[in-house]
Amino acid sequence: MSKQLDNDISVSGQINEAMIRQLAEQGIKTIINNRPDAEEGGQPGNAALQSVAESLGVKWVYLPLIAGQKPDPVLAQNYRKAIDEMPKPVHVFCRTGRRSEMIHQAAQNLTLQRPTPKSFDVVIVGAGTAGISVATSLLKRDASLDIVLIDPSPTHDYQAAWTLVGAGEYMQTATRKPMAELIPKGVKWIAKAVTGFLPVENKVALEDGSTVGYDQLVVCPGLKLNWAAIEGLPEALGKNGVTSNYRYDLAPYTWELVQKIRGGRALFTQPAMPIKCAGAPQKAMYLSCSNWEEKGVLNNIDVEMYNAGGVVFGVPTFVPPLMEYIKRYNAKLNFMHDLVKVDGPSKTATFEVTAADGSKTVVERKFDMIHVVPPQVAPDFVANSPLANSAGWVDVDQHTMQHVKFANVFSLGDAGSMPNAKTTAAIRKQAPIVANNIVRMRKGMKPLAEYDGYGACPLTVEKGKVVLAEFSYGGKLAPTFPLNPAVPRRLNWMLKKHVFPALYWFGALKGHEWLTKCATQADKAKA
Known part of the structure; x- marks a missing residue:
C-alpha cells in the first residue's frame, strides 16, 4: 500500500513487475529505488525492475540505502536533484518504505537549511602532511589564491616519530600540535568532515549538509586504519x-x-x-x-x-x-x-x-x-565516490597526480592511486608537483611537472643506527647523499631522530621545498 509524501511523491514498500505496470497506468512518471539488491532471497533485482519501467516509458533512479544506516548529505542531495529534475509524479520505495521516507525527510531538511553556498579557487580535503604542504606550495606560487583546507581534526600529528615513541626514544607529546597553529596564513580552514564528492558540479559535500564549490580540488585525507x-x-x-x-x-x-x-x-x-x-x-x-x-x-x-x-x-x-x-x-x-x-x-x-x-x-x-x-584502505567517503578506482583510491595519473577523468581534481599522499610507498618523504616531493600543475592549469596550460615515485624509509635497525632506504618507481635507488644506502649509519639515526622532525614542522609545513625540483618530460629527455 502506498501513501503520499506530498502532492507529487508517493512511497511504498517493495514493488514488483506487476506493480510497476499498475503505477504506470496510474500516471507515475518516475520511480526511485532506495533498496540495495540482494537484501533477502526472492527480492526482485534493480536491473530487472528498471527494464520493465523503462519499457513502459517510466524513468528510473537507483539511490540505495543500506538497512540500519542513516541517509548522508550526498544521498539526500542526489535524491533532491532527482525529485527536482525528473518528470512527476514520482514514486519511491524500499523494503517497507521507511528508508525512503527517511531519505525524503533528509532532502527536505537540506532544503529548509539552505546553507550559504561557498566557493574557492582551490579546495583541499585533508589537513595532514599532504594538505598543509600543498597549500603552502600553492601560496608560494600564487599568493592571491583563495584556498580552503577541510579537516575536522583539532590536532595534527607527526606520525613518522611514533616508531621512536614506541622505543622510548621520543616524547609522545612532541608529535602532536593544535591544527589551528599549523594552518598557513591566508588559508581558510573548515573544521568539518567531508561526506562525499560531486565532481560534475565541482562541489564537496560536508557533514552538515552544506557544499563547498571549487575551481580545483586536491584530495589528500590520508587513509583508513581498518x-x-x-x-x-x-x-x-x-x-x-x-x-x-x-x-x-x-x-x-x-x-x-x-x-x-x-x-x-x-x-x-x-x-x-x-x-x-x-x-x-x-x-x-x-x-x-x-x-x-x-x-x-x-x-x-x-x-x-x-x-x-x-x-x-x-x-x-x-x-x-x-x-x-x-x-x-x-x-x-x-x-x-x-x-x-x-x-x-x-x-x-x-x-x-x-x-x-x-x-x-x-x-x-x-x-x-x-x-x-x-590493514589499510581508502577512507569510505573516497572509496565510495566517483573519484575512486576499483581499489578505492583516488584515480590519478601516477606522474602528474591529475585525476584521469576530472581534469581539475588532483590527489597526493596516502589516498592517491600512485603505486609509490606511502611515506612522509613521498609527500615532500609530491606537494610542489601538484602545486605547480594546478597553477599551470589556472593559467590555461597543461600540467608538466611529474612525480617519479620517490619515497624514503629510515629503517631503524637498532638503537643508534638507521638504513636510509630511498627509492623511486620500480624500486630504483634514489639516494640523497653520496653514500652506500644499504649501510646502517649513526648519521642516519641523527637525521631520523633530530633533523627530520625539525624539517617537517619548520620546513615542509612552512612551504620550504628543499631538494624537491619539479621534473618534466623535457627535463628527463635532456638527462
Whole structure:
C-alpha cells in the first residue's frame, strides 16, 4: 500500500513487475529505488525492475540505502536533484518504505537549511602532511589564491616519530600540535568532515549538509586504519600485551611492554600492501630487539615476524642488511601469514596462511606481546565516490597526480592511486608537483611537472643506527647523499631522530621545498 509524501511523491514498500505496470497506468512518471539488491532471497533485482519501467516509458533512479544506516548529505542531495529534475509524479520505495521516507525527510531538511553556498579557487580535503604542504606550495606560487583546507581534526600529528615513541626514544607529546597553529596564513580552514564528492558540479559535500564549490580540488585525507578488519582487535588494543605504533595513544604502551618483558614470545605483524611506511612494522621489531639485546634478555624471548606478503622488503638492495639484523636478533620470519583474529584475554593470535598452491589454513600462536599493524584502505567517503578506482583510491595519473577523468581534481599522499610507498618523504616531493600543475592549469596550460615515485624509509635497525632506504618507481635507488644506502649509519639515526622532525614542522609545513625540483618530460629527455 502506498501513501503520499506530498502532492507529487508517493512511497511504498517493495514493488514488483506487476506493480510497476499498475503505477504506470496510474500516471507515475518516475520511480526511485532506495533498496540495495540482494537484501533477502526472492527480492526482485534493480536491473530487472528498471527494464520493465523503462519499457513502459517510466524513468528510473537507483539511490540505495543500506538497512540500519542513516541517509548522508550526498544521498539526500542526489535524491533532491532527482525529485527536482525528473518528470512527476514520482514514486519511491524500499523494503517497507521507511528508508525512503527517511531519505525524503533528509532532502527536505537540506532544503529548509539552505546553507550559504561557498566557493574557492582551490579546495583541499585533508589537513595532514599532504594538505598543509600543498597549500603552502600553492601560496608560494600564487599568493592571491583563495584556498580552503577541510579537516575536522583539532590536532595534527607527526606520525613518522611514533616508531621512536614506541622505543622510548621520543616524547609522545612532541608529535602532536593544535591544527589551528599549523594552518598557513591566508588559508581558510573548515573544521568539518567531508561526506562525499560531486565532481560534475565541482562541489564537496560536508557533514552538515552544506557544499563547498571549487575551481580545483586536491584530495589528500590520508587513509583508513581498518582495525575492525581483524576480529577482536579493537577491543584488545592497549591491554593484555596488544599494541601498535600506528596510533598516537598506543605507541607509549609499546615502550611499556618492551621494558616489562624479560622472557616469552613477542609477535610482530604486517598486513598486505599498501600501508603507511612499509618498513614501520619491522622497525618496531628491530628497536624492541635492540633494547632486549642491550638489557641481556633477548635470548629469553622468541621473536616472530608474521608478514601477509612474501618478502622482507620490496626493494631488493635493502634485503641483505635487514636479513643480517634478523639473524642477529634470532627473529623467525613467517611469510604469507595474515592476522585475522586477536584474543586479548587468552593472548592468542590467529593467522590465515596461504600456501604456494593458493590453499589456506589457519594457525594460532600464543603471545606475551604482539605489535599489530592493521590493514589499510581508502577512507569510505573516497572509496565510495566517483573519484575512486576499483581499489578505492583516488584515480590519478601516477606522474602528474591529475585525476584521469576530472581534469581539475588532483590527489597526493596516502589516498592517491600512485603505486609509490606511502611515506612522509613521498609527500615532500609530491606537494610542489601538484602545486605547480594546478597553477599551470589556472593559467590555461597543461600540467608538466611529474612525480617519479620517490619515497624514503629510515629503517631503524637498532638503537643508534638507521638504513636510509630511498627509492623511486620500480624500486630504483634514489639516494640523497653520496653514500652506500644499504649501510646502517649513526648519521642516519641523527637525521631520523633530530633533523627530520625539525624539517617537517619548520620546513615542509612552512612551504620550504628543499631538494624537491619539479621534473618534466623535457627535463628527463635532456638527462
